[in-house]
Amino acid sequence: MEYEEPQFFHVMGYVGDADHDVIDMVSGNPDWEPPQALRDGLKEYAEFEPDRFQYPPSDGTAELKAEIAERRGVDPAQVVITNGTGEANYLGMAAALERDIGDEVLLTDPVYPYYPGKTKMLGGDATFVPANRDGSIDVDAYREAISDETGLVVLNTPNNPTGAVYDHEKVEAIVRLCEEHNALAVVDEVYDHFDLSGEFESALTIDSEHRIVTSGFSKSLAITGFRVGYAIFPDWLTENAKARHMLVNVATTRPGQHAVLRGLEGADAAYYEASRELIRERVDTFTDALDAAGAEYTRPDGAFYVMARFDGYPGTMANVERLIDEAGVAGMPGEGFGDAYDDWLRFALVTPRVEEAAERLTDFFA
Numbered sequence: 001m002e003y004e005e006p007q008f009f010h011v012m013g014y015v016g017d018a019d020h021d022v023i024d025m026v027s028g029n030p031d032w033e034p035p036q037a038l039r040d041g042l043k044e045y046a047e048f049e050p051d052r053f054q055y056p057p058s059d060g061t062a063e064l065k066a067e068i069a070e071r072r073g074v075d076p077a078q079v080v081i082t083n084g085t086g087e088a089n090y091l092g093m094a095a096a097l098e099r100d101i102g103d104e105v106l107l108t109d110p111v112y113p114y115y116p117g118k119t120k121m122l123g124g125d126a127t128f129v130p131a132n133r134d135g136s137i138d139v140d141a142y143r144e145a146i147s148d149e150t151g152l153v154v155l156n157t158p159n160n161p162t163g164a165v166y167d168h169e170k171v172e173a174i175v176r177l178c179e180e181h182n183a184l185a186v187v188d189e190v191y192d193h194f195d196l197s198g199e200f201e202s203a204l205t206i207d208s209e210h211r212i213v214t215s216g217f218s219k220s221l222a223i224t225g226f227r228v229g230y231a232i233f234p235d236w237l238t239e240n241a242k243a244r245h246m247l248v249n250v251a252t253t254r255p256g257q258h259a260v261l262r263g264l265e266g267a268d269a270a271y272y273e274a275s276r277e278l279i280r281e282r283v284d285t286f287t288d289a290l291d292a293a294g295a296e297y298t299r300p301d302g303a304f305y306v307m308a309r310f311d312g313y314p315g316t317m318a319n320v321e322r323l324i325d326e327a328g329v330a331g332m333p334g335e336g337f338g339d340a341y342d343d344w345l346r347f348a349l350v351t352p353r354v355e356e357a358a359e360r361l362t363d364f365f366a
């Protein structure tokens with residue numbers, strides 16, 4: 001089986017090869033500070049006894065599991081600490097498909113591209129359910145698409161790339177559809193701290209044996225390089241998921257788990273609010289410029305991406321490369337997220353140079 005190189009890596013490579021200044025709006029790497037307590041936790045770790053440099057419990061340190069369980073209102077036994085939300089999604093998706101009940105996987109269009117990649121890797125067949133124009137989900141479309149062949153539905157809210165924050169009732173309706181068809185719902189909430197609308201409610205409040213919630217600290221604590229995330233499983237799926245996690249990874253970074261624990265303890269509400277405020281300001285700056293450039297765009301209710309459509313300039317890889325070459329701004333091609341937004345480009349607002357990027361785009365498209 002062949003795996004396609006994610007378009008993300010291609011664009012990053014193209015930016016790396018450029019011999020002129022390019023503003024990187026490709027990646028989802030926060031450019032702001034993690035909590036000071038997280039830095040302190042990391043320093044403190046360097047002085048621990050060698051026994052703390054050895055394998056931690058496979059499913060995560062007891063301290064971090066307890067902290068997450070308390071914050072999320074679940075039993076620590078349901079928590080698996082993973083190598084980021086990426087692994088948490090993999091475990092959730094694998095748990096659904098290894099039951100051999102149905103290979104069909106319902107994904108949204110547009111989609112975070114790693115979901116179709118994982119679906120293929122796990123032997124599933126992806127069916128795409130179009131999101132509404134504003135990024136919201138259409139429960140009737142899921143009702144029509146779901147069948148007893150469906151093993152899994154993957155949702156992501158707040159959403160990458162649309163910025164939509166799904167109505168809680170709709171997420172619940174989809175979990176209930178999964179129950180009726182013996183499918184599982186994996187709800188990826190990695191942007192849970194980037195709810196700009198105040199409307200986000202975690203799927204954990206939905207009481208169901210068919211719902212798995214994934215999240216992590218890459219975005220909320222600004223540490224995509226640490227690789228610490230988690231999945232919360234219903235009891236009946238927990239043991240298999242832990243076994244898979246152990247066989248694939250042995251365990252997850254122990255210093256990283258310690259630093260995250262300290263970071264969680266140290267980060268107050270003001271830390272998270274400051275990150276959101278930064279994104280709100282950048283959304284305003286960027287979308288003002290998009291108005292000036294005559295572009296159509298999405299204004300995110302959550303996460304930190306803006307999709308933009310420039311007349312006569314569809315979101316192909318060739319056009320992304322041209323924008324890098326001629327405007328010095330790098331985004332992601334919309335076609336990388338499915339068919340719905342293939343005319344669009346996605347820009348990640350994780351650079352202090354948002355204003356400059358906006359000016360470059362205005363000049364280029366004017």
Ligand SMILES: Cc1ncc(COP(=O)(O)O)c(C=O)c1O
Nearest residue numbers: 028084085086112160216218229
């Ligand atoms: C929707 C979504 N899920 C998961 C991830 C990966 O998160 P992590 O770094 O926690 O593995 C990303 C990263 O951009 C994402 O956008």
